[in-house]
Amino acid sequence: MTLVVQKFGGTSVANLERIRHVAARVARHVRAGERVCVVVSAMAGTTNQLVEWVTGIEPVHYDRAEYDTVVASGEQVTIGLLALALRREGIPARSFLGWQAGIRTDGAHSKARIVEIDPVPLRSCLEAGMVPVVAGFQGIGPDGRITTLGRGGSDTSAVAVAAALGADRCDIFTDVDGVYTSDPRVVPKARKLERITYEEMLEMASLGAKVLQTRSVALAMRYRVRLQVLSSFEDVPGTLVVDEEEMVESQIISGVTYSRDEAKVSVLRVQDRPGVAAALFGPLAEAHINVDMIVQSVSRDGRYANITFTVSRADLARTVEILERVRDQLGFERVDADPDVVKVSVVGVGMRSHAGVAHRMFRTLAERGINIQAISTSEIKISVLIAEEYAELALRALHAAYGLDRS
Amino acid sequence: MTLVVQKFGGTSVANLERIRHVAARVARHVRAGERVCVVVSAMAGTTNQLVEWVTGIEPVHYDRAEYDTVVASGEQVTIGLLALALRREGIPARSFLGWQAGIRTDGAHSKARIVEIDPVPLRSCLEAGMVPVVAGFQGIGPDGRITTLGRGGSDTSAVAVAAALGADRCDIFTDVDGVYTSDPRVVPKARKLERITYEEMLEMASLGAKVLQTRSVALAMRYRVRLQVLSSFEDVPGTLVVDEEEMVESQIISGVTYSRDEAKVSVLRVQDRPGVAAALFGPLAEAHINVDMIVQSVSRDGRYANITFTVSRADLARTVEILERVRDQLGFERVDADPDVVKVSVVGVGMRSHAGVAHRMFRTLAERGINIQAISTSEIKISVLIAEEYAELALRALHAAYGLDRS
Numbered sequence: 001m002t003l004v005v006q007k008f009g010g011t012s013v014a015n016l017e018r019i020r021h022v023a024a025r026v027a028r029h030v031r032a033g034e035r036v037c038v039v040v041s042a043m044a045g046t047t048n049q050l051v052e053w054v055t056g057i058e059p060v061h062y063d064r065a066e067y068d069t070v071v072a073s074g075e076q077v078t079i080g081l082l083a084l085a086l087r088r089e090g091i092p093a094r095s096f097l098g099w100q101a102g103i104r105t106d107g108a109h110s111k112a113r114i115v116e117i118d119p120v121p122l123r124s125c126l127e128a129g130m131v132p133v134v135a136g137f138q139g140i141g142p143d144g145r146i147t148t149l150g151r152g153g154s155d156t157s158a159v160a161v162a163a164a165l166g167a168d169r170c171d172i173f174t175d176v177d178g179v180y181t182s183d184p185r186v187v188p189k190a191r192k193l194e195r196i197t198y199e200e201m202l203e204m205a206s207l208g209a210k211v212l213q214t215r216s217v218a219l220a221m222r223y224r225v226r227l228q229v230l231s232s233f234e235d236v237p238g239t240l241v242v243d244e245e246e247m248v249e250s251q252i253i254s255g256v257t258y259s260r261d262e263a264k265v266s267v268l269r270v271q272d273r274p275g276v277a278a279a280l281f282g283p284l285a286e287a288h289i290n291v292d293m294i295v296q297s298v299s300r301d302g303r304y305a306n307i308t309f310t311v312s313r314a315d316l317a318r319t320v321e322i323l324e325r326v327r328d329q330l331g332f333e334r335v336d337a338d339p340d341v342v343k344v345s346v347v348g349v350g351m352r353s354h355a356g357v358a359h360r361m362f363r364t365l366a367e368r369g370i371n372i373q374a375i376s377t378s379e380i381k382i383s384v385l386i387a388e389e390y391a392e393l394a395l396r397a398l399h400a401a402y403g404l405d406r407s
Numbered sequence: 408m409t410l411v412v413q414k415f416g417g418t419s420v421a422n423l424e425r426i427r428h429v430a431a432r433v434a435r436h437v438r439a440g441e442r443v444c445v446v447v448s449a450m451a452g453t454t455n456q457l458v459e460w461v462t463g464i465e466p467v468h469y470d471r472a473e474y475d476t477v478v479a480s481g482e483q484v485t486i487g488l489l490a491l492a493l494r495r496e497g498i499p500a501r502s503f504l505g506w507q508a509g510i511r512t513d514g515a516h517s518k519a520r521i522v523e524i525d526p527v528p529l530r531s532c533l534e535a536g537m538v539p540v541v542a543g544f545q546g547i548g549p550d551g552r553i554t555t556l557g558r559g560g561s562d563t564s565a566v567a568v569a570a571a572l573g574a575d576r577c578d579i580f581t582d583v584d585g586v587y588t589s590d591p592r593v594v595p596k597a598r599k600l601e602r603i604t605y606e607e608m609l610e611m612a613s614l615g616a617k618v619l620q621t622r623s624v625a626l627a628m629r630y631r632v633r634l635q636v637l638s639s640f641e642d643v644p645g646t647l648v649v650d651e652e653e654m655v656e657s658q659i660i661s662g663v664t665y666s667r668d669e670a671k672v673s674v675l676r677v678q679d680r681p682g683v684a685a686a687l688f689g690p691l692a693e694a695h696i697n698v699d700m701i702v703q704s705v706s707r708d709g710r711y712a713n714i715t716f717t718v719s720r721a722d723l724a725r726t727v728e729i730l731e732r733v734r735d736q737l738g739f740e741r742v743d744a745d746p747d748v749v750k751v752s753v754v755g756v757g758m759r760s761h762a763g764v765a766h767r768m769f770r771t772l773a774e775r776g777i778n779i780q781a782i783s784t785s786e787i788k789i790s791v792l793i794a795e796e797y798a799e800l801a802l803r804a805l806h807a808a809y810g811l812d813r814s
Binding site: 058079 | 423
C-alpha cells in the first residue's frame with residue numbers, strides 16, 4: 001500500500017471553503033487506496049498577524065520562545081479544522097501538534113532544526129486506518145517548549161515526516177502546478193518539467209525559483225524522499241524531484257533562472273597584498289552578510305586590485321557602511337554600489353558530461369550585446385551578473401539557445 | 408512572601424494596549440514584593456471566531472477533541488503576548504500551556520474537569536523568580552490530547568492553580584469591580600460588598616449574578632481558596648469571597664438577585680395517583696431539561712392535581728412538546744406555558760440564625776400587590792417566582808426592606 005505525505009500551504013487552507021476542498025482531495029487519495037499523512041501550514045495571513053502582535057508588544061528583542069508559542073498557534077487551528085473536514089468526508093482523521101507527533105528539534109527558537117521524529121505516534125494512527133493531520137512549521141525543543149522552524153518550515157516538516165515514516169512520496173501542494181524550465185511570466189515558452197534532480201532543484205531554489213524551500217530539498221536529497229510539487233487548485237500531475245538515476249529524459253540544461261535580489265559592490269584600488277581579501281570580507285562575515293560572485297582584477301602595475309562582489313539588495317547599504325568604516329585601515333580608493341543588476345543562471349546535471357555549456361551561454365549573451373559583469377559556477381550551474389534592464393531578454397535568449405522552448 | 412494567582416479575562420486582554428495594561432498591573436504587584444502567577448483567557452472575540460470556524464466545517468456532531476485543539480489556540484496567543492509584555496516591563500516571565508503547567512483533566516473533551524495539577528513546573532518557575540503566565544480554560548487529557556474546560560473555564564483554571572500552589576489569594580479581574588448587593592443597573596442604591604461567603608457567592612452565581620462561574624466558586628470553597636473579584640480597569644479593592652468565619656459584618660441578607668431566564672409550565676388536572684410526578688418529569692430529565700420550583704396543588708375532591716414548575720426559557724418549547732407527547736398516557740387536561748416570569752431571590756448566611764426572613768419577603772411583596780406564583784428555598788436563600796413586569800419594583804423593595812440600601 002502506497003504511503004504518501006501531502007503538504008498543503010497557507011493559501012491552500014486560507015478559509016473554510018479551501019479547507020473543505022483540501023479534505024475532498026485527500027479523501028480521493030484515501031479512497032483510491034493510498035495511505036495518507038497530511039502536513040499543513042497556518043491559514044494564509046494568520047502567521048503575519050501573529051508576528052505583528054508579537055512585534056507590537058516588543059519590536060526587536062522579543063523572547064524567541066514566547067514568539068514560537070504565539071506563532072505556532074496558527075497551525076493548531078488548521079490541523080483541527082482539516083481533521084474535522086476529513087471526518088465530514090467520512091475519512092477517519094486525527095490532528096497532531098508538533099509535540100504530539102514526536103517532532104523533536106534543537107533549542108534554537110524561531111529557527112529550530114528537526115533533530116529527530118519519533119515515528120510511533122503517526123505510525124500508530126496510520127495503522128488504525130486514520131489520516132494523521134500534522135501541524136507543520138513546529139516541534140518541541142529539549143526544554144519541553146514549542147519551537148518553530150522559521151518561515152516556510154512546513155515544507156521541511158513534511159519532508160522530515162515522510163523520511164521518518166519511510167513514505168513512498170511527499171507531495172507539496174502549492175499555488176503553482178510544478179517546476180518550470182523558467183519563470184513563465186517572463187518566458188512564455190517555458191515548459192513544466194516532469195522530473196528534476198534534487199541537485200538541480202536545490203540550485204534552482206537557491207537561485208530564485210520560489211517553488212520549494214532550499215532547506216526542504218536538501219533534506220529530501222539526504223533521505224532520498226521522492227518529492228512532488230503540484231497545484232492544490234488544479235488536479236494535474238506536477239513535477240517529481242528525484243535521484244539522478246530516475247531521470248528519463250536527459251536535457252543538458254533543465255532550467256534558466258534569475259534573481260533580482262542582487263546588488264553589486266566594487267571596491268576600487270585596494271592595495272594588493274596578502275590578507276587583503278580576508279581583511280575586506282571579515283567584517284562583512286561578522287555582520288552576517290553573505291557575499292557571492294567575487295571577482296578580483298589586478299591593475300597593470302600589479303600594485304592595486306579592484307574587488308567586485310554581490311550581496312543581497314537588503315544588505316547593500318549596510319555593506320557600504322561597513323566598508324567605509326575600514327577604508328583607511330585597508331587603504332582603498334572608493335566603494336561603488338550598483339543595485340541595478342540581476343543574476344541569470346543555467347542549471348542542469350547534464351553539464352557534468354557535456355562540454356561547451358558555458359561557451360554557449362557567453363556567446364548567446366554577447367550576440368545580444370549583453371555585458372557580463374561577473375561569473376560564478378558550480379558543478380551543475382553557471383551564473384552571470386548582468387545589468388537588470390537585460391533580464392528578460394537574456395532569459396528568453398538562453399531558454400531558446402538551450403533548446404528548452406515549448407514547441 | 409505572599410503568593411497571588413491573578414486571572415484576567417478576555418476583555419482584559421482584548422488587544423495589545425490592554426495586554427500592556429495588564430502587564431503593568433502585574434508588575435506593580437511584583438515590585439511591591441508579591442509573588443504572582445497569572446492565568447489568562449483568549450482575547451475577547453477570539454474563542455467565538457474559533458468556534459464559528461469549527462461549526463462552519465461541522466455544525467453539530469463535530470469531534471470534541473478537534474474542537475478543543477482549535478479552540479485552545481486562543482489562550483496560546485495571549486500567554487505568549489503577556490509574557491513578552493511582562494518582560495518588556497522588566498519582569499522575568501514565562502508562558503505555560505495547559506499541558507506544560509501540568510494541568511491534567513479527564514477525557515471529557517470540550518467540558519473536561521481538572522483531575523490534578525502537578526505543582527512542580529509552576530513552582531520551579533516561581534522559585535526562579537519568574538512570573539508564570541498560564542493558559543486558562545485548557546489542560547491535557549489522559550490520551551495526551553488538549554482538553555478544554557467549557558465556557559468560562561478560565562476562572563476554574565485560576566482557582567485550581569491557586570489551590571495547587573497553596574496561594575494566599577486568587578484575584579479574578581473582570582469588567583465589574585466586585586460583587587454587589589443587587590444589580591446596580593436595576594437598583595441604584597446597590598452597594599459593593601467587601602466580603603461574601605462562598606455559600607452566598609455560590610447561590611448568587613447560580614441565581615443570575617454573572618460575576619463568577621458557579622464551578623469556580625465551588626472549587627474555591629472546596630479547597631478554601633480566598634477569592635477576590637475586582638476590576639481590571641480601575642485600581643480599587645474588590646469583593647473577597649471567604650469562609651464564614653472570616654466575615655466581619657453580619658448582615659442577615661447579602662444580596663437580592665433576579666433571573667429572567669425562567670419560564671413557568673403548568674400541567675392542569677393531572678390524575679392524582681402515586682408515580683404521576685415521576686412519569687411527568689422522567690421524560691424531561693431524559694431530554695436534559697432542568698426543572699426548578701415545583702408546586703403541586705390538589706383539587707377539592709382530591710382526584711386531580713395541578714403541577715407547576717419552571718424551566719429555563721430556552722427549554723420551554725421543547726418541554727411543552729415533550730409533555731404533549733405523554734398527555735394521553737398521563738391523562739391530564741392541558742399544559743399552560745408562561746415565559747413572562749422572573750425569579751427573585753434573597754441570599755444570606757444570616758438567615759440560618761434569624762427568623763422572619765421569609766415573612767419579611769412575602770410581606771414586602773404583598774404590600775406592593777405582587778403575587779407569588781411559586782416559592783423555593785435553601786438553607787441560605789429564598790426564591791419566589793413573580794410576573795416579569797414586577798421585577799424591578801420587587802428588587803428595589805426587597806433591597807430596601809432588608810436594609811441593604813446605600814445611605
